[in-house]
Amino acid sequence: MDYAKTERADALAAGYVAGTLRGPARxxxxxxxxxxxxxxxxxxxxxxxxxPLTASLPPVAPPPHVWAAVERQLWPTVAAAAPSPWWQRLAPWRALSGLALVAVVGLSVLLATPPPAQAPVVVVLQSTGKDPAVAGSLVASFSGDGRAVVARPITPVAVTTDRALELWWAPLEGKPTSLGLIRADGVTVLSRGRLPGGLRGSGIDHMAVSVEPPGGSPTGQPTGPVVFYGKLQL
Structure with a gap:
């Protein structure tokens, strides 16, 4: 495989950085x-x-059980020799009362502390080649709750003045739903709430971009060629 080709290197790097290139391929x-x-x-x-899409997110400390799992993987001998947790050394009644106190304190902290910010989800939409006149690539970034979407071209996208680009989302089986028109030459911030239920609740499987008249699809479904496509992986 010729990795010196710009398009092939760009596609592999996009999946690697976005996290969609996994397992043996990664x-x-x-x-x-x-x-x-x-x-x-x-x-x-x-x-x-x-x-830069994640630069505004506050750092989130991993929970203690994650660090414990890492230590068991890296230093299994030390982890095995570590003393038993304090609740395993207490009498049953003291253990129960201690756990009850932990539960009460944990619940109060949970109610008083807002949940940590969720990282955005990035979908890279690559050219399908169905319209040679429209080339380039796009990226759509969802907010952590999946209800706000920002789209922008990564490489220049050529579209004639009598045509527009429309962004769609679709489940694995079913009709696509429009997220709105997007710019071919800059950032588009789409209206909130276009994805009912957020990323997980909507059942979204993939995204696509079609070429439409200037005002968008007149039928509520893609009428022109689908020129960009991207699979969502949560």
Whole structure:
């Protein structure tokens, strides 16, 4: 495979940075990075594009059980030799009262503390090649709750003045629903609430962009060629 080709390197780097390249494919890509300058450059480019989307999010400390699992993986001997938790050394009645106190304190903290901000979800939409006159690539970024969407072209998108781009979402089976018209030359902030139930509650499976008349699809469904497509992976 010729990884020096710009389009191939860009597509692989997009999936790597966005997190959609997983398993053996991701490990193979990481092994290729040291020997392929084109891949490294594409990864840096995508990091520069996508990382600012998360810059405004406050850091969230991982829960203690996550660190405990990491320690068991890295230092299994030390973890096995660690003393038993305090509740395992207490008499049953003291353990029960201690757990009850922990539950009460935990509930009060949960009620008083707002949930941590959720990271945005990024969907990269690649060209389908169905309209040679429309080329480039797009990215759609959902807020953590999935109810706000920002779309922008990653590379220049050519569209004639008598046509417009319309963004759609669709479940695995079923008709697509419009998220609205998007700009071919800049950032589009779409109205909130276009995705009922958020990302998980809506059942969204993929996104697409079609070419439509200037005012959008007159039928409520894509009427022109679907020129961009992206799969959502949560």
């Amino acid at each position: 490990r193979r890509f990481e092994a290729l990075l040291p020997g392929h300058p084109a891949l490294r450059a594409a990864v840096r480019d995508w990091q520069d594009r996508l990382m």
